[in-house]
Amino acid sequence: MAGSRGRFASRLGFILAAAGSAVGLGNVWKFPYLAGAHGGAVFLIVYLGFVFTIGISVMLAEFAIGRAGEKNPVGAFKHLKGGAWTGVGYLGVVGSCVILSFYSVVGGWTIAYAVKTAAGMPGLTDAKAFGGAFAAFVADPLQPVLYHLAFMAMTIAIVARGIERGIERACRLLMPLLFVIVVVLCARSLTLPGAMAGIKFFLNPDFSKLTGAMVTAALGQAFFSLSLGMGSMITLGSYLSRQTHLAGSALWVTSLDTLIAILAGFMILPAVFAFGFDPGAGPGLSFITLPAVFAKMPWGAGFGTLFFVLLAVAALTSAFSLLEVVVAFLVDEKGWTRAKAAYGAGAAIFLLGVPSSLSFGAWELKLFGKGFFELMDYAASNVMLPLGGVLIALFVGWVVSPRIMAETAGEDGRSFSLAPAWRVICRYVAPLAIAWVLISGL
Ligand code: TRP
Numbered sequence: 001m002a003g004s005r006g007r008f009a010s011r012l013g014f015i016l017a018a019a020g021s022a023v024g025l026g027n028v029w030k031f032p033y034l035a036g037a038h039g040g041a042v043f044l045i046v047y048l049g050f051v052f053t054i055g056i057s058v059m060l061a062e063f064a065i066g067r068a069g070e071k072n073p074v075g076a077f078k079h080l081k082g083g084a085w086t087g088v089g090y091l092g093v094v095g096s097c098v099i100l101s102f103y104s105v106v107g108g109w110t111i112a113y114a115v116k117t118a119a120g121m122p123g124l125t126d127a128k129a130f131g132g133a134f135a136a137f138v139a140d141p142l143q144p145v146l147y148h149l150a151f152m153a154m155t156i157a158i159v160a161r162g163i164e165r166g167i168e169r170a171c172r173l174l175m176p177l178l179f180v181i182v183v184v185l186c187a188r189s190l191t192l193p194g195a196m197a198g199i200k201f202f203l204n205p206d207f208s209k210l211t212g213a214m215v216t217a218a219l220g221q222a223f224f225s226l227s228l229g230m231g232s233m234i235t236l237g238s239y240l241s242r243q244t245h246l247a248g249s250a251l252w253v254t255s256l257d258t259l260i261a262i263l264a265g266f267m268i269l270p271a272v273f274a275f276g277f278d279p280g281a282g283p284g285l286s287f288i289t290l291p292a293v294f295a296k297m298p299w300g301a302g303f304g305t306l307f308f309v310l311l312a313v314a315a316l317t318s319a320f321s322l323l324e325v326v327v328a329f330l331v332d333e334k335g336w337t338r339a340k341a342a343y344g345a346g347a348a349i350f351l352l353g354v355p356s357s358l359s360f361g362a363w364e365l366k367l368f369g370k371g372f373f374e375l376m377d378y379a380a381s382n383v384m385l386p387l388g389g390v391l392i393a394l395f396v397g398w399v400v401s402p403r404i405m406a407e408t409a410g411e412d413g414r415s416f417s418l419a420p421a422w423r424v425i426c427r428y429v430a431p432l433a434i435a436w437v438l439i440s441g442l
Contacts (some may be wrong), residue, residue, distance in 0.1 A: 011244050014236070015252050020171045021232050022257040024276050025106050026225040027278050028182070028311055029286050031261040032268035036279030039209025040201035040269065043218055044262075046210075050222040051258055054433060057226045057425040059388045060250040061396040064407040066237025067246070068400075072328035073231030076238065088391045089386045092231030093329045095384040097345070099230065100322040101353035102376045104155065107315040108147030108357070109287060112137065114308035117294065120301055124372075127275035127292040134287050139361025148357050149350060151356030155319040156346035159327055159338045171317055178310040181261050185290070185307065188297055189271040198270030201279065212440045219437045220381035223265075225257055229388030232321040235328050247416040283373075325348070383438070390434045397426030 008014040035043045069076025074089030121133060138144055189195060223229045237246075264286075271289045272279050281288065294304035323346060330341035359365060359372035367375050396404045401423070408422075409415050416422075 002411065007241050008239050008244075011249065014240055014244060015249055015256075016171050016175065018227075018233065018236050018249070018253045018318035019256045020175060020314075021227045021236065021321035022225065022253055022318070023175065023178075023260050025103060025110070025222070025311070025315045027257065027261040028264045028267075028314070029106060029283070030353055031221060031225060032265050033282055033285035034217055035202065036269060036272060037282065037286055038211075038217055039206060039212040040279070041203050041205035042207060043208045043214060044265070045205055047222055047261075048219040048251055048258070050219050051254060052265065053228065053425060054219075054389070054393075054430045055222045055226045055228065056250055056254045057227055057422055057430060058223075058392055059233055059254060060408065060422060061392050061404070061426060062228065062231070062233035062249055063237040063240065063246045063250060064236035064396065064404045065256035065271055065392070067240045067244075068403060068407045069234070070238050072238070072332045073234045073325060075332045076234055076330050080403065081395070085391075085395060085399065088388065088395065089231065089329075091236070091384065091388050091391070093326055094227070095230040095380055095388060096232070096322045096325040097349050097352065098376055098384065099224075099380045100155075100319060100349050102356040102373050102380075103315070103319060103322065104151045104349070104353050105148045105357045106283070107151035107155075107312065107319060108144055108149075110308050110312040110315055112143065112147045113287060113291070114305055114312055117291065117301060117304035117308055121295075121427055127277065127289075130291045130295075131277070131288045132282070133432075134284050135361070138357075139286070141358065141362035144357045144360070145354060148353055151315070151319070151355070152346055152350040154316060155323055156342050158316065158320055159323045159346070162338060167326075169351075174310060174313045175317075178314055179260070181303070181307050181310055182260065182267055184226070184303070185293065186266045189193070189267050189274075189293055192271060192274035192293070192296070194274035194276075195270035196273075198273035198279075199266075201273065202269045204266050211226055216382055216437050216440070219386060219434065223351075223385035223389055224381050225261060226254060227318065227321060229385035229392065230322070231325045231388075235325050235390065236321065238328075243411065245410065245416075247418070247422075343362065386434045386438050390431050390438075393426045393430035393434075397423060397428075397431075401414075 065076050065080065069079045071079055073092040074086055077086045077089040219244065227233055268286050268289055269279065271293045275289065275292050277289060291304065294300035297303055323342065326345040327338060327341040330336040330345060331338055355363065355365065356373040356376055365372055370378060405415060405419065408419065
C-alpha cells in the first residue's frame with residue numbers, strides 16, 4: 001500500500017521539497033516586515049531562539065509522524081492513535097485552508113509586481129511614489145482579486161497533476177537562482193547611502209522592545225516560516241523512504257529557511273532606512289522598498305522582474321504544500337479523485353481569500369478590531385499554528401513516544417545524538433513555552 005502512494009527518490013529531493021515548502025513569502029515578505037515592526041535585532045534573536053529549539057523539534061516530530069503514519073495528517077493521527085488526537089489532523093486541514101486563502105492574495109501581488117516591473121512603472125522615481133502606487137494597487141476592488149485567482153489557478157493546476165516531477169525539477173533549478181538574486185539584491189541594498197541605520201536596526205538589539213506581542217509574533221513566525229503545525233511536513237514526511245535520516249533532514253531544512261530569512265532582512269531593512277520609510281509599515285513593506293531599490297539599480301527592471309517571478313515561484317512551491325494537505329485528506333479519507341479534490345478545495349479557498357484581498361481598502365470590514373486579512377493571518381499564525389505545534393509536541397513526547405523514537409533512530413537502531421534533548425523539548429519545553437506565549441498573547 002505504501003509503495004503505491006509514491007516516494008521521494010532521494011534524500012536531496014525530499015530536502016528540496018521540504019525547503020520548497022518552508023522557503024516562501026514567509027521569508028521574503030513576512031519576516032522583514034515583522035522584524036521591522038517589532039524592533040529589528042531583538043525580534044531576530046527571539047526568532048532564532050524559537051527556530052533552533054522548538055521549531056526544529058516540531059519539524060522532526062512532524063517528519064516522524066508522517067513517515068510512521070504514511071498518510072495525510074488526519075489519517076496519520078488516526079493510524080497512530082485515533083480518538084481525539086485525530087482532531088489535530090483536522091486542525092491542520094482547516095488551518096491550511098485559512099493560511100492558503102490569504103497567502104494566495106499575497107502570491108497574487110508577486111505576480112502583479114512581476115508584470116508591473118516588466119512593463120516598467122513610468123514616472124515613479126521617488127521612493128514615496130512607490131508607496132502610493134502600492135496602496136492604490138491593493139485598494140483596487142478588481143485587480144488584486146484577479147491576480148489572487150491567477151495564483152490559485154496555478155496552484156490548483158500543479159496539485160491536480162500529482163506529486164509532479166516538474167515542480168521538483170523546477171525547484172532544483174529555481175530555488176538556487178532565487179538565492180543568487182537575493183544575494184545580489186542584498187549587496188545593492190547594503191551599499192545604498194544610509195544603509196547603515198538599517199544594519200544597526202537589524203543587528204544591534206534594543207531590549208526595551210522586548211514585549212509580549214513581539215514574543216508571540218516571533219513564535220508565530222517561526223512556525224509559519226518552517227511550515228509547521230498544520231501538517232505540511234507530516235504530509236511530505238509520508239512520502240519519505242525508510243532510509244532517510246530524519247534529524248539531519250530537519251536540520252538542513254531549518255538552516256536553509258533561516259538563511260533565506262536573514263538574507264531577506266539584509267535585502268529589505270537597509271533599503272527601508274536608506275529611503276526613509278517606516279520599518280513598521282506592515283505587509284506592504286517589501287512591495288514598496290524593493291521597487292525603489294530596483295529603480296536605483298542598473299538593469300533594475302530586468303532584476304526586478306526576475307526577482308518577482310522567482311518570488312512567485314517560491315510562493316507557489318509553498319502554496320503547493322498547503323493545498324496538498326487538503327487534497328491528500330480528501331483523497332485518502334473521502335475517496336475523492338485528486339483532480340476533484342484540487343479543484344473543489346482550491347475554489348473554496350479562493351472564495352475565502354476574496355474578503356482578505358478586499359480588506360486592503362475596497363471593503364472596510366472590521367472584526368475584533370482587525371481587517372479581514374489581518375484577522376485570518378492572526379488567527380492562523382498566532383493561534384492555530386502554535387496550537388497545532390503544542391499538540392504535535394505533546395503527542396510525540398507523551399502519547400506515541402516509543403514508536404516515534406524508533407522512527408527517528410538510524411538503521412542500526414541507535415538514536416541520534418540529540419534525541420534525549422529532543423524528547424525533553426517535546427515533553428516539556430515546547431508545550432510550556434508555547435502555552436505561555438499563547439495565553440499571554442490573547
Ligand atoms: N512556510 C511557507 C512560507 O514561509 C508557508 C507555508 C507553507 C506554511 N506551508 C505552511 C505556513 C504550513 C504554515 C503552515 O512562506
